[in-house]
Amino acid sequence: MPQDRQQLLVTSLRRFVRRGANDHVRRLVEKARAEDVAAALSELMYREARSVFELTLIDPVSAAGIVAAYESDLTELIGGLTGEQLVPVFAELAPDDAADILQELDEDLRAAILDGIADEEQEVVEELMQYAEDSAGGIMSPDFFALDKELTAREAIVALQENEDAESAFYVYCVNEEGTLVGVLSLRQLLMRPPHTQLKDMMVSDVISVPVSQDQEDVARIVAKYDLIALPVTDEFNKLVGIITVDDVIDVLRDEATEDMMLMAGVGDEDVALASTIGAVRTRLPWLLAAAGGGLGAAVMIGFFEGELKMRAQLAAFIPIVMGLGGNIGVQASTIVVRGIAMGQLEAGKFLSALWHELKVVAIIAVICSTLVAGLSLTMSGAAVDMAGAVATSLLVVMTLGALLGTAVPMLSHRFGIDPAVATGPILTTAIDLFGVLIYFLIAKAWLGI
Amino acid sequence: MPQDRQQLLVTSLRRFVRRGANDHVRRLVEKARAEDVAAALSELMYREARSVFELTLIDPVSAAGIVAAYESDLTELIGGLTGEQLVPVFAELAPDDAADILQELDEDLRAAILDGIADEEQEVVEELMQYAEDSAGGIMSPDFFALDKELTAREAIVALQENEDAESAFYVYCVNEEGTLVGVLSLRQLLMRPPHTQLKDMMVSDVISVPVSQDQEDVARIVAKYDLIALPVTDEFNKLVGIITVDDVIDVLRDEATEDMMLMAGVGDEDVALASTIGAVRTRLPWLLAAAGGGLGAAVMIGFFEGELKMRAQLAAFIPIVMGLGGNIGVQASTIVVRGIAMGQLEAGKFLSALWHELKVVAIIAVICSTLVAGLSLTMSGAAVDMAGAVATSLLVVMTLGALLGTAVPMLSHRFGIDPAVATGPILTTAIDLFGVLIYFLIAKAWLGI
Numbered sequence: 002m003p004q005d006r007q008q009l010l011v012t013s014l015r016r017f018v019r020r021g022a023n024d025h026v027r028r029l030v031e032k033a034r035a036e037d038v039a040a041a042l043s044e045l046m047y048r049e050a051r052s053v054f055e056l057t058l059i060d061p062v063s064a065a066g067i068v069a070a071y072e073s074d075l076t077e078l079i080g081g082l083t084g085e086q087l088v089p090v091f092a093e094l095a096p097d098d099a100a101d102i103l104q105e106l107d108e109d110l111r112a113a114i115l116d117g118i119a120d121e122e123q124e125v126v127e128e129l130m131q132y133a134e135d136s137a138g139g140i141m142s143p144d145f146f147a148l149d150k151e152l153t154a155r156e157a158i159v160a161l162q163e164n165e166d167a168e169s170a171f172y173v174y175c176v177n178e179e180g181t182l183v184g185v186l187s188l189r190q191l192l193m194r195p196p197h198t199q200l201k202d203m204m205v206s207d208v209i210s211v212p213v214s215q216d217q218e219d220v221a222r223i224v225a226k227y228d229l230i231a232l233p234v235t236d237e238f239n240k241l242v243g244i245i246t247v248d249d250v251i252d253v254l255r256d257e258a259t260e261d262m263m264l265m266a267g268v269g270d271e272d273v274a275l276a277s278t279i280g281a282v283r284t285r286l287p288w289l290l291a292a293a294g295g296g297l298g299a300a301v302m303i304g305f306f307e308g309e310l311k312m313r314a315q316l317a318a319f320i321p322i323v324m325g326l327g328g329n330i331g332v333q334a335s336t337i338v339v340r341g342i343a344m345g346q347l348e349a350g351k352f353l354s355a356l357w358h359e360l361k362v363v364a365i366i367a368v369i370c371s372t373l374v375a376g377l378s379l380t381m382s383g384a385a386v387d388m389a390g391a392v393a394t395s396l397l398v399v400m401t402l403g404a405l406l407g408t409a410v411p412m413l414s415h416r417f418g419i420d421p422a423v424a425t426g427p428i429l430t431t432a433i434d435l436f437g438v439l440i441y442f443l444i445a446k447a448w449l450g451i
Numbered sequence: 452m453p454q455d456r457q458q459l460l461v462t463s464l465r466r467f468v469r470r471g472a473n474d475h476v477r478r479l480v481e482k483a484r485a486e487d488v489a490a491a492l493s494e495l496m497y498r499e500a501r502s503v504f505e506l507t508l509i510d511p512v513s514a515a516g517i518v519a520a521y522e523s524d525l526t527e528l529i530g531g532l533t534g535e536q537l538v539p540v541f542a543e544l545a546p547d548d549a550a551d552i553l554q555e556l557d558e559d560l561r562a563a564i565l566d567g568i569a570d571e572e573q574e575v576v577e578e579l580m581q582y583a584e585d586s587a588g589g590i591m592s593p594d595f596f597a598l599d600k601e602l603t604a605r606e607a608i609v610a611l612q613e614n615e616d617a618e619s620a621f622y623v624y625c626v627n628e629e630g631t632l633v634g635v636l637s638l639r640q641l642l643m644r645p646p647h648t649q650l651k652d653m654m655v656s657d658v659i660s661v662p663v664s665q666d667q668e669d670v671a672r673i674v675a676k677y678d679l680i681a682l683p684v685t686d687e688f689n690k691l692v693g694i695i696t697v698d699d700v701i702d703v704l705r706d707e708a709t710e711d712m713m714l715m716a717g718v719g720d721e722d723v724a725l726a727s728t729i730g731a732v733r734t735r736l737p738w739l740l741a742a743a744g745g746g747l748g749a750a751v752m753i754g755f756f757e758g759e760l761k762m763r764a765q766l767a768a769f770i771p772i773v774m775g776l777g778g779n780i781g782v783q784a785s786t787i788v789v790r791g792i793a794m795g796q797l798e799a800g801k802f803l804s805a806l807w808h809e810l811k812v813v814a815i816i817a818v819i820c821s822t823l824v825a826g827l828s829l830t831m832s833g834a835a836v837d838m839a840g841a842v843a844t845s846l847l848v849v850m851t852l853g854a855l856l857g858t859a860v861p862m863l864s865h866r867f868g869i870d871p872a873v874a875t876g877p878i879l880t881t882a883i884d885l886f887g888v889l890i891y892f893l894i895a896k897a898w899l900g901i
Contacts, residue, residue, distance in 0.1 A: 036676050070676075072796075162643055170639060171621050171680065188638045189620060193612055225705065226486050226520075228698035230621065230680060247697045248678035251704060255675065258708030259790050265712075266786035267779075281812045285783050286819065292779045293820055296772025297827055303768035310764040317760050317767035318753035321774055321884055322746025328778075329717075329742045329880065333735050336716035340709050346522075361728045366736055370743055377747055430779065434771055 011041045018045075018052045026056050035066030043073040054078055058086055065093035068102065076105055084113025092118050097142040097243075100129035137220050138213035140253065141234045141243030146170040148200060150183055155196035161188070171230050174241055175204045182210055182233055182241040210235050213242060217253045222345055224250045261343055264422035265336070267291075291427035295434035299324075302435060306442045309451050315384060316445055319392045320438070326370060327399035327437045328430065334359050334407025335425045342415050343422075352412045356405065363404035371396035391448035395441040402440070403433050461491045468495075468502050476506050485516030493523040504528055508536055515543035518552065526555055534563025542568050547592040547693075550579035587670050588663035590703065591684045591693030596620040598650060600633055605646035611638070621680050624691055625654045632660055632683055632691040660685050663692060667703045672795055674700045711793055714872035715786070717741075738877055745881035749774075749888045756892045759901050765834060766895055769842045770888070776820060777849035777887045778880065784809050784857025785875045792865050793872075802862045806855065813854035821846035841898035845891040852890070853883050 010033060017025040030038050030053070038057075042050040057064045068090060071078060079087060091099050091114050099118075103111045103126065115123050125143055132138025146164060148157050157173060164170075173191060175184035184204030194203050210233040211220055224232055224247055232250075234243040267288020268281075303310070303320075310316055338355065341347035347355060375393035378384040384392070410428050411421035460483060467475040480488050480503070488507075492500040507514045518540060521528060529537060541549050541564050549568075553561045553576065565573050575593055582588025596614060598607050607623060614620075623641060625634035634654030644653050660683040661670055674682055674697055682700075684693040717738020718731075753760070753770075760766055788805065791797035797805060825843035828834040834842070860878050861871035895901075 034677070036678075040676070158642060161639060188642075189611060192608060192638075225698075225701045226490070227484070228486075228701075230697065247680065247701070248675070251675045251697070251701065254701065254704050255708070255794065258705070258712075259794065262708075262712050262715075262786055262790050266783045268783045268787055278808065278811045278815070281808075282815045282819075285780075285812065286816055288783070289776060289779055289816060289820055290823070292775050293772060293824055296769075296775045297824065297831065299771040299775075300768040300828060301831065303771075304765065307764045307768075310767050311761065314757045314760040314764070314767075315754065317764075317770065318750040318757075319746075320767060320770045321749040321753075321888060322743060324771055324774070325742050325746045325749075325778075325880065325884060326739060329739055330735075333716045333718045333738070336712055337718055340712050344705065344709065358728065358731075362731045362735070365728070365732045366739060369732075369736065370739055373740070374743055374747065378750060381747065381751065430775065434775060438771060 007037060007040060010037060011044045014041055014053055015045060015049055018049050023056055026053055027059070030057050030063060030067075031060070035063065036070040039067045039070035039072065042067065042071065042078065047077055050078060051081070055082070055086075058090065061089035061093045064090045069094060069098045075102055076107075080106065080110070082110075084110060084117055087114050088117030092122065095142055095144065096122065096125045097129055097140070097249075100126045101134075101139075104130060104134070132213060135217045136213060137211045137215040137217065137232075137234045137245060138243070140217055140220070140249045141213070141245045142249075143243045145174060145231075145233070145241065145244040146172075147174040147176045147180075147182075147241055150175040150177055150199070150201040150204065152200050153196060154191050154194050154198050154200070154203070157186075157191055157200060158196075161191075173200070174208075174233055174244075175200045176241055179238075180240040182208055182235055182239060184208060185233070208233060210241075211245075212237070218257055218343075220245055221250045221253045221257065225254070257343065261339060261422040264420065265339060265426050267426050288427055292430050292434075295431035298431070299434045299438040302438045303442070306446070309442065309446060309449075312451050313388070313445075313449060315388055316442070316449075318384075319378070319388075319395075320441065322374060323392065323395050323399050323441045324434065324437045326396060327403040327433045329403075330363060330366065330400050331403035331407035331429050331433055334363075334404045335411050335421075335429055338408055338411040339421045339425060342411065347412070352416070355412060356408050359404050359408045360401075363401050367397045367400040367404075370400065387448050387450075388445075391441075391445040394448065395444045398440050398444065399433070399437045402436060403429075406432055457487060457490060460487060461494045464491055464503055465495060465499055468499050473506055476503055477509070480507050480513060480517075481510070485513065486520040489517045489520035489522065492517065492521065492528065497527055500528060501531070505532070505536075508540065511539035511543045514540045519544060519548045525552055526557075530556065530560070532560075534560060534567055537564050538567030542572065545592060545594065546572065546575045547579055547590070547699075550576045551584075551589075554580060554584070582663060585667045586663060587661045587665040587667065587682075587684045587695060588693070590667055590670070590699045591663070591695045592699075593693045595624060595681075595683070595691065595694040596622075597624040597626045597630075597632075597691055600625040600627055600649070600651040600654065602650050603646060604641050604644050604648050604650070604653065607636075607641055607650060608646075611641075623650070624658075624683055624694075625650045626691055629688075630690040632658060632685055632689060634658060635683070658683060660691075661695075662687070668707055668793075670695055671700045671703045671707065675704070707793065711789060711872040714870065715789060715876050717876050741877035742880050742884075745884035748881070749884045752885060752888045753892070756896070759892065759896060759899075762901050763838070763895075763899055765838055766892070766899075768834075769828070769838075769845075770891065772824060773842065773845050773849050773891045774884065774887045776846055777853040777883045779853075780813060780816065780850050781853035781857035781879050781883055784813075784854045785861050785871075785879055788858055788861040789871045789875060792861065797862070802866070805862060806858050809854050809858045810851075813851050817847045817850040817854075820850065837898050837900075838895075841891075841895040844898065845894045848890050848894065849883070849887045852886060853879075856882055 013029055014026060042053060057067060103114060148160055171188060173186045174182060177183050184206045185208045186200060186204045190203060209227055213234055213236055220232065230247050232245045233241055234245060236242045268285050338347060371393035374396060375389040378392060379389045406429055411425045414421045414424040463479055464476060492503060507517060553564060598610055621638065623636045624632060627633050634656045635658045636650060636654045640653060659677055661673065663684055663686055670682065680697050682695045683691055684695060686692045718735050788797060821843035824846060825839040828842060829839045856879055861875045864871045864874040
């Protein structure tokens with residue numbers, strides 16, 4: 002829906018709710034797509050959104066569609082409702098969506114909803130809730146379309162016509178009598194062969210699948226690499242237990258990319274960052290405290306050179322540029338490496354070649370930057386020649402250090418199983434603050450002969 | 452393919468190529484998936500990869516599969532081959548892949564290949580090459596499966612069986628006699644109705660589609676929002692001209708996320724960043740020069756306070772912490788906003804509420820950080836009370852400034868149509884360098900009475 006029509010939906014909903022024009026609200030929701038209504042609700046104020054949603058409860062299918070598409074904090078929208086109100090909605094949700102959402106609700110409401118839905122559904126949902134949230138099991142759907150490999154094409158088509166749950170079936174998975182995944186077919190292939198052909202004679206038997214425990218990032222990488230629409234998930238006995246469809250993978254990819262950026266800047270995950278004040282403070286503070294630690298360390302370090310500073314006060318003027326350029330080139334190097342690791346382009350085995358590449362790059366950049374800064378500081382800020390020389394030499398050393406640390410810290414964290422996006426920021430900042438200042442003053446001392 | 456099997460493929464290919472065991476290479480390539488071979492080639496040395504690829508040319512279908520799946524710089528792999536060698540490969544490529552790759556090749560080779568492939572194919576490819584690379588037209592495939600809405604379900608199934616190009620058809624698009632897109636059906640829906648039902652009586656007529664000119668980021672957002680497997684693309688007369696499948700969108704999403712991170716750190720796009728030294732220098736240098744400009748400005752600024760520095764040399768010691776914390780909180784704020792904009796969660800209309808949220812967060816964080824720093828600098832680095840007070844006050848002001856700039860700069864660039872990921876980094880760094888120093892020294896002057 003184009004942005005202006007989306008905005009119109011938001012303002013109309015708001016107006017109707019304020020007026021208490023409930024029928025208008027219902028009609029608007031009925032006509033719009035669930036995804037658009039969900040997006041509109043997340044732009045409304047908390048109370049308005051809640052009122053609109055309560056009006057949609059009259060049609061559980063539509064309410065379930067909105068819940069499934071809602072991308073902001075769901076507890077705000079449905080957290081205050083009763084189990085009785087929500088049971089019909091959860092009965093309409095896909096079991097994997099239901100399991101994900103239930104885990105966010107508080108315990109009483111969760112129990113009330115689970116008790117309310119049909120026993121069979123409850124069992125499926127509870128089973129799904131046992132898988133780790135970021136594993137293949139945690140994002141898979143148990144609604145897949147699997148048939149015995151001994152069936153014929155004609156029988157398969159009849160089965161497809163009779164199975165209501167196969168709504169989003171693009172592939173037919175073939176299993177043997179133990180339920181083991183043995184092959185796959187597209188719906189179109191099913192139509193291409195004579196009706197009496199057995200599935201086992203037409204299926205592709207080299208199926209790409211993942212175990213339930215596989216990390217969701219790996220799942221996303223596999224789907225992206227092989228251009229899959231759906232990926233079957235198997236248990237420890239290679240029995241087919243679910244499928245992951247590409248739309249779930251898109252969500253994973255978006256989340257992971259966001260997560261990496263957010264972690265590198267020390268802002269935790271974005272829902273927290275944009276939602277509650279206290280939550281944002283809690284996730285952002287540690288990273289800033291690490292930076293404060295580095296800064297205090299630098300202060301102590303500079304304290305050792307108070308005598309030199311008294312003799313040449315201009316020394317202080319170049320502290321920001323040395324630390325700024327060292328820090329910036331470190332951020333550049335680490336961003337390349339963190340993203341390269343996330344995209345699967347940089348493996349631990351490429352550590353030395355990445356370091357070597359970065360060394361060549363920083364050599365050129367550092368020479369250009371330090372020459373330029375030395376030249377400009379001689380002319381612009383009236384620095385003496387020895388001072389300009391000291392600054393240029395420090396820039397060469399500190400920028401090289403920044404680039405090498407920026408490459409090494411994330412590569413080494415990755416090798417030791419630590420998420421490079423988490424570890425890199427604070428370590429890098431602190432290290433460059435401390436060593437940068439020390440190197441600068443030691444080099445200046447030598448150049449200026451003080 | 453698990454990592455160890457992938458590694459085995461790499462080492463086996465390398466060993467066979469070095470030994471000149473060409474038959475072994477061919478057999479290995481034949482048995483493996485094109486995506487795995489492509490991934491292996493990008494890990495081999497340039498010459499080795501080229502040798503393997505030349506051996507695969509004997510089977511153009513397999514060579515085309517490798518080319519389509521190759522994610523590193525393709526010009527390295529095929530740039531040196533002749534048009535004659537490549538024509539059979541390009542004849543097997545999907546037209547949209549062919550168009551994308553041809554645009555990367557040099558002009559002579561491109562012309563030779565275009566001349567070599569069949570006229571009909573050539574026309575399609577040349578048409579595709581006219582669309583902007585990052586538009587819907589640039590990523591769409593012209594191979595879609597569309598049928599006249601007057602046909603019956605039975606006729607549609609026959610058409611599907613006869614149409615070889617519909618390999619990846621998951622939906623049937625319905626058009627009227629002018630070729631205008633009027634509806635859509637899933638293959639399964641086709642099977643569910645009596646054979647004589649006309650498509651127009653079973654299709655969904657409210658189809659989500661995009662114009663050829665639509666930006667690929669919007670395309671990705673639409674596919675993600677509505678959980679689509681394929682999105683039809685229409686020309687200015689609403690005529691169906693192509694489809695974008697979800698696997699292309701996945702590539703867009705991965706690229707855009709990477710691009711945002713890379714741009715924010717000023718490292719351009721990642722292929723450049725990881726490949727050539729000169730390319731990396733060229734993309735990274737501008738951002739560092741902006742930082743150098745900010746640093747030099749700060750140096751000039753500090754120069755104005757040389758008298759004060761001579762009297763209280765300790766003033767220099769706290770420059771890093773004031774600038775570090777101001778810069779870091781600015782990066783945090785801008786990362787949240789840049790990503791929020793990219794994910795479609797922050798619209799221009801939310802400017803004030805985002806600023807207000809950030810203000811609350813920074814108020815708490817700045818009070819905690821400045822109290823802590825003041826306390827520690829009193830005890831640890833032996834600062835006098837007036838100095839600690841000056842540092843704490845500066846931190847309060849500079850951190851607030853950093854947070855507000857970090858929020859405002861990307862939001863305002865977005866409103867004025869500038870990519871927030873590009874503009875934010877340099878503006879933010881320079882501004883905080885300059886104003887941070889100025890604010891710190893002015894506050895210190897007042898507190899210390901010098």
